[in-house]
Amino acid sequence: MKLGxxxxxxxxxxxxATTPEVAxxxxxxxxxxxxxxxxxxxxHYRDAAYTEAGVQVVERxxxxxxxxxxxxxxxxxxxxxxxxxxxxxxxxxxxCGDDPLLSRMVENGVQVLAMxxxxxxxxxxxxxxxxxxxxIAGYRAVIEAASHYGRFFPMMMTSAGSAKPARLVVLGAxxxxxxxxxxxRRLGADVLAYDVRPETKEQIASLGAxxxxxxxxxxxxxxxxxxxxxxxxxxxxxxQLLGDELAKAHVIITTALIPCRPAPELITTExxxxxxxxxxxxxxxxxxxGNCKLSEPDQVxxxxxxxxxxxxxxxxxxxxxxxxxxxxxxxxxxxxxxxPSDSGPVLRDLTxxxxxxxxxxxx
Amino acid sequence: MKLGxxxxxxxxxxxxATTPEVAxxxxxxxxxxxxxxxxxxxxHYRDAAYTEAGVQVVERxxxxxxxxxxxxxxxxxxxxxxxxxxxxxxxxxxxCGDDPLLSRMVENGVQVLAMxxxxxxxxxxxxxxxxxxxxIAGYRAVIEAASHYGRFFPMMMTSAGSAKPARLVVLGAxxxxxxxxxxxRRLGADVLAYDVRPETKEQIASLGAxxxxxxxxxxxxxxxxxxxxxxxxxxxxxxQLLGDELAKAHVIITTALIPCRPAPELITTExxxxxxxxxxxxxxxxxxxGNCKLSEPDQVxxxxxxxxxxxxxxxxxxxxxxxxxxxxxxxxxxxxxxxPSDSGPVLRDLTxxxxxxxxxxxx
Numbered sequence: 129m130k131l132g133x134x135x136x137x138x139x140x141x142x143x144x145a146t147t148p149e150v151a152x153x154x155x156x157x158x159x160x161x162x163x164x165x166x167x168x169x170x171x172h173y174r175d176a177a178y179t180e181a182g183v184q185v186v187e188r189x190x191x192x193x194x195x196x197x198x199x200x201x202x203x204x205x206x207x208x209x210x211x212x213x214x215x216x217x218x219x220x221x222x223x224c225g226d227d228p229l230l231s232r233m234v235e236n237g238v239q240v241l242a243m244x245x246x247x248x249x250x251x252x253x254x255x256x257x258x259x260x261x262x263x264i265a266g267y268r269a270v271i272e273a274a275s276h277y278g279r280f281f282p283m284m285m286t287s288a289g290s291a292k293p294a295r296l297v298v299l300g301a302x303x304x305x306x307x308x309x310x311x312x313r314r315l316g317a318d319v320l321a322y323d324v325r326p327e328t329k330e331q332i333a334s335l336g337a338x339x340x341x342x343x344x345x346x347x348x349x350x351x352x353x354x355x356x357x358x359x360x361x362x363x364x365x366x367x368q369l370l371g372d373e374l375a376k377a378h379v380i381i382t383t384a385l386i387p388c389r390p391a392p393e394l395i396t397t398e399x400x401x402x403x404x405x406x407x408x409x410x411x412x413x414x415x416x417x418g419n420c421k422l423s424e425p426d427q428v429x430x431x432x433x434x435x436x437x438x439x440x441x442x443x444x445x446x447x448x449x450x451x452x453x454x455x456x457x458x459x460x461x462x463x464x465x466x467x468p469s470d471s472g473p474v475l476r477d478l479t480x481x482x483x484x485x486x487x488x489x490x491x
Numbered sequence: 492m493k494l495g496x497x498x499x500x501x502x503x504x505x506x507x508a509t510t511p512e513v514a515x516x517x518x519x520x521x522x523x524x525x526x527x528x529x530x531x532x533x534x535h536y537r538d539a540a541y542t543e544a545g546v547q548v549v550e551r552x553x554x555x556x557x558x559x560x561x562x563x564x565x566x567x568x569x570x571x572x573x574x575x576x577x578x579x580x581x582x583x584x585x586x587c588g589d590d591p592l593l594s595r596m597v598e599n600g601v602q603v604l605a606m607x608x609x610x611x612x613x614x615x616x617x618x619x620x621x622x623x624x625x626x627i628a629g630y631r632a633v634i635e636a637a638s639h640y641g642r643f644f645p646m647m648m649t650s651a652g653s654a655k656p657a658r659l660v661v662l663g664a665x666x667x668x669x670x671x672x673x674x675x676r677r678l679g680a681d682v683l684a685y686d687v688r689p690e691t692k693e694q695i696a697s698l699g700a701x702x703x704x705x706x707x708x709x710x711x712x713x714x715x716x717x718x719x720x721x722x723x724x725x726x727x728x729x730x731q732l733l734g735d736e737l738a739k740a741h742v743i744i745t746t747a748l749i750p751c752r753p754a755p756e757l758i759t760t761e762x763x764x765x766x767x768x769x770x771x772x773x774x775x776x777x778x779x780x781g782n783c784k785l786s787e788p789d790q791v792x793x794x795x796x797x798x799x800x801x802x803x804x805x806x807x808x809x810x811x812x813x814x815x816x817x818x819x820x821x822x823x824x825x826x827x828x829x830x831p832s833d834s835g836p837v838l839r840d841l842t843x844x845x846x847x848x849x850x851x852x853x854x
Contacts, residue, residue, distance in 0.1 A: 142641075172641050172769025172796060253650040260651035267643060274634045278505075278535050278811035280627075282677065287616040288623035288816040288823075314645065314677050406535030406811050433535060448641035448769050453651040460651075 129466065129473045130160045132194030135167035138201045140426075142170035142447035143454060145198040145219070148181040150455035154462070155182035158472035162186045162194055171447035195475070198458055200451075205229065213237035216465075216475065218458065220244050220257060221489065224388035230489045239478055240489040243457070244387070247486045248352045255461040255483070259303050260453035265442035266307030266383065269410045272442070273379045274315060276428070276435045278406045281379075282316025293318045297374060298337070299394050299419060300355070300383035301328040304412055308381045309335045317379065322370065324348025324355055342369040355386055367396060375402035382419035383412045395420035397431075405433030414438035492829065492836045493523045495557025498530035501564045503789075505533035505810035506817060508561040508582070511544040513818035517825070518545035521835035525549045525557055534810035558838070561821055563814075568592065576600030579828075579838065581821065583607050583620060584852065587751035593852045602841055603852040606820070607750070610849045611715045618824040618846070622666050623816035628805035629670030629746065632773045635805070636742045637678060639791070639798045641769045644742075645679025656681045660737060661700070662757050662782060663718070663746035664691040667775055671744045672698045680742065685733065687711025687718055705732040718749055730759060738765035745782035746775045758783035760794075768796030777801035 131154065133145045144167045146154070151161045161183045165175055175185045184190075191197065192210035199219035203211070208229050211217045213236050221242040223230055233240050243257040253259070274281050277294060284291040294317040298308045301323035309332065312319045319337035321328075325348055329339040344365055350356025358366065374380060374395055384392050391413035400409070400422055411423040418424075422431050423438040430436075443450035464481055466473035478484040494517065496508045507530045509517070514524045524546045528538055538548045547553075554560065555573035562582035566574070571592050574580045576599050584605040586593055596603050606620040616622070637644050640657060647654040657680040661671045664686035672695065675682045682700035684691075688711055692702040707728055713719025721729065737743060737758055747755050754776035763772070763785055774786040785794050786801040793799075806813035827844055829836035841847040 169796075172767075174768055174796070254652075256650065260649060263647070263649055264643075271634060271637045275638050275808075278809055280630060280809065280812050282674075284626070284812075286623060286626055286816065287619065289819040291812050291815070311645075311678075314679060315674075316677060404535075405537055433532075433537070445638075446641055446643065449643050449647075449654050452654070453649065456652040 129158070129196070129475070130162060130194035132191030132197045133161070133163045133167060134188055134191040134197070134199060134207070135164045136200050137204055137207070140441060140444060141201055142444045143200045143451045144168045144171045144173060144447075145200050145451070145458060146455040147171075147173055147452050148177040148183070149452070150459050151178060151183045152181035154459060158468070159462075160184065162191050164188050164191050168451070171451040173448070173451070196462075200454060203229070203233070208233050211236075211238050215239075216241065216478070218243065218461070223489075227489075231491060234489055234491045241461075241478070241484060241487040242489055243487070245487045247483060248354075249483075252483050255457045257454055257457045260457055261443040261450060262303040262383075263307045264446050264450045264453065265412055266304035266381075267311050268442040268446050269304070269381050269383075269412055270308050270311040270315065272437055272439065272445075273312075273381060273408050273410045276408045276437060277379055279378070280316075281312070294378045295320070295376060296379040296381070297321065297340070297377040298381045298383065299323075300385070301325075301332050302355075302383060302385075304383040305381070306331060306335060308383065309337045312379075312381070313337065320373065320377075322373070324358060324366070340370070340373050342366060344369075350386075355384065357386055357389055357392070363392065367394065370394060371396070371399050371402075374399045378404060378407050380407075380409045380420075381412065382409070384419050385413050385416060389416075391416040391419050393417075393419065393421055395422075397421050400431055400434050400436070403434050406435075407433075408435045408437065410437045410439075412442065415440035492521070492559070492838070493525060493557035494825075495554030495560045496524070496526045496530060497551055497554040497560070497562060497570070498527045499563050500567055500570070503804060503807060504564055505807045506563045506814045507531045507534045507536060507810075508563050508814075508821060509818040510534075510536055510815050511540040511546070512815065513822050514541060514546045515544035517822060521831065522825075523547065525554050527551050527554050531814070534814040536811070536814070559825075563817060566592070566596070571596050574599075574601050578602075579604065579841070581606065581824070586852075590852075594854060597852055597854045604824075604841070604847060604850040605852055606850070608850045610846060612846075615846050618820050620817055620820045623820055624806040624813060625666040625746075626670045627809050627813045627816065628775055629667035629744075630674045631805040631809050632667070632744050632746075632775055633671050633674040633678065635800055635802065635808075636675075636744060636771050636773045639771045639800060640742055642741070643679075644675070657741045658683070658739060659742040659744070660684065660703070660740040661744045661746065662686075662733075663748070664688075664695050665718075665746060665748075667746040668744070669694060669698060671746065672700045675742075675744070676700065683736065683740075685736070687721060687729070703733070703736050705729060707732075718747065720749055720752060720755070726755065730757065733757060734759070734762050734765075737762045741767060741770050743770075743772045743783075744775065745772070747782050748776050748779060752779075754779040754782050756780075756782065756784055760784050763794055763797050763799070766797050769798075770796075771798045771800065773800045773802075775805065778803035
């Protein structure tokens with residue numbers, strides 16, 4: 129069974145769907161692994177390292193004629209057409225609602241598996257790419273904040289006087305938010321965190337941060353551990369009550385994303401204008417409209433002395449480990465997709481396992 | 492007595508020689524403080540904050556007609572000419588050997604005090620700008636390294652597998668090096684450090700890093716706590732013995748600077764080429780020729796997959812705290828330069844105190 133891993137083509141995307149280390153294990157399990165020449169370079173994995181791992185480094189076309197095509201990001205039009213009938217395509221497909229591109233692939237006889245549809249059950253945890261990549265985003269967002277912040281994060285006692293620790297607020301305590309809290313605490317910041325789901329308080333506190341508690345009159349806990357959208361009334365109240373906490377913050381990391389919905393606006397222009405000059409907002413939801421009114425996707429802006437960072441692809445800024453984790457997610461998924469045979473691994477019926485069944489894009 | 496603080500004019504310099512907080516104390520002591528309009532903006536200090544602190548926000552010329560002119564960086568030709576006879580000029584003058592610009596100022600009747608000539612005695616510690624700014628550079632260098640490194644610094648145990656901590660080597664255990672060690676440890680890296688002065692071993696170990704020990708046949712301890720230049724033979728041996736340690740590093744922060752001498756070359760091209768792809772070298776000595784053969788001042792280069800960062804002004808990348816510490820250094824220095832009188836502070840004879848005497852530029 130051939131696995132094809134083409135180079136990612138989306139602008140700025142540095143990840144790759146497998147690494148030499150993971151590929152080596154796949155080869156040992158009987159897969160033929162084909163990686164496009166140069167596919168790993170931006171993630172610091174050289175062609176020579178793949179070759180050493182038993183991978184065949186090939187031209188782009190050969191990857192698309194494999195039995196399984198593994199990618200990180202949504203297929204381009206060209207890529208969707210290149211995947212041949214009878215094969216399986218797996219990536220973050222980044223689709224919401226009707227999706228003609230993916231429907232066409234399915235109609236052409238491709239089984240399309242969406243990594244973001246991974247069910248949130250414990251059996252699937254090791255395959256959950258949203259989770260593994262969010263973890264990296266949370267870490268990198270804090271490094272980004274520290275690099276834009278004109279002051280120390282930790283408290284400093286020096287002979288030239290002392291500096292107070294940065295007051296850092298994390299909005300959203302999912303995987304990204306929790307890792308942001310942990311990283312900011314490592315760097316010595318005073319951390320506060322807010323999430324609409326009350327059950328996150330304990331996790332926030334266990335990482336050494338202070339949970340911000342607001343009385344909204346309703347809970348934001350939705351299905352499957354994700355946040356759900358609040359009523360308009362609760363949203364307005366949330367903004368008002370949060371405002372004072374946020375205006376006092378020196379650094380804000382926002383991670384409040386709701387799948388296939390515009391990101392909730394948690395930071396108004398008025399709040400930004402009340403913040404101390406030199407404060408930094410890192411908006412992890414900038415691609416979905418932003419948690420901050422003023423965020424611009426893929427831009428760093430200065431609004432009256434407050435720096436608002438709208439990068440939209442943090443995992444790609446830590447490409448070696450992000451690729452390693454993603455590759456591991458895929459390889460764990462492959463384990464439940466195939467069964468061994470004398471002639472190597474053979475594809476199972478993907479509708480039979482609840483995990484792959486949930487991931488399959490319907491016609 | 493008037494203190495004039497002009498806006499810095501050197502390209503990329505964001506610091507300012509006083510902050511509203513420090514200025515307020517100077518005003519309380521009877522100084523008239525004049526700050527050029529906009530001088531603090533790049534360091535996140537607004538004109539309005541200076542005004543509130545009792546500062547007069549003025550045009551540029553007014554700053555240069557003050558009794559004392561306080562700056563961060565070396566004066567430009569225009570600035571040197573603008574300082575009037577009979578006044579005192581203080582900044583990092585960044586001069587080595589013969590310096591016609593400074594000589595002319597002295598000949599014109601200006602008393603020029605060089606902040607980098609601060610004697611290394613305990614009485615002067617709170618005035619030592621090289622030290623306060625190096626501390627900031629060491630911190631910021633680690634943030635910079637983390638932002639360029641394609642992997643996590645800390646060890647990560649996740650459901651998608653684990654990541655090992657980054658192996659980080661700090662070269663030079665002066666103020667910058669020790670702060671780099673402390674910051675990298677905070678972020679969870681495994682840290683090793685090397686310095687030619689054997690007495691630094693204990694300090695390195697006390698921060699949780701492992702001292703690298705090499706047998707060079709001579710000590711690099713120089714006068715006043717600074718490092719001295721090694722013999723050619725000892726240098727060659729150092730390079731060879733260090734080579735293996737460095738080639739294994741994932742991140743290197745180099746801080747080996749010798750005042751008014753080219754920086755020692757500690758990382759050869761051969762060593763860079765033995766490092767893992769995606770490794771990062773942050774060269775704090777890039778302005779003085781670099782500790783790494785391949786460093787380019789103010790550039791980030793990629794040499795066969797190794798990223799070499801040559802920024803030359805890290806304190807300016809943390810401008811709010813760097814300015815605050817520098818302003819504090821100056822204000823502590825001013826305390827020994829003046830004596831109170833009924834008409835406010837009066838300048839003392841600067842040749843009488845060993846500190847100011849050591850800082851004075853001779854004709």
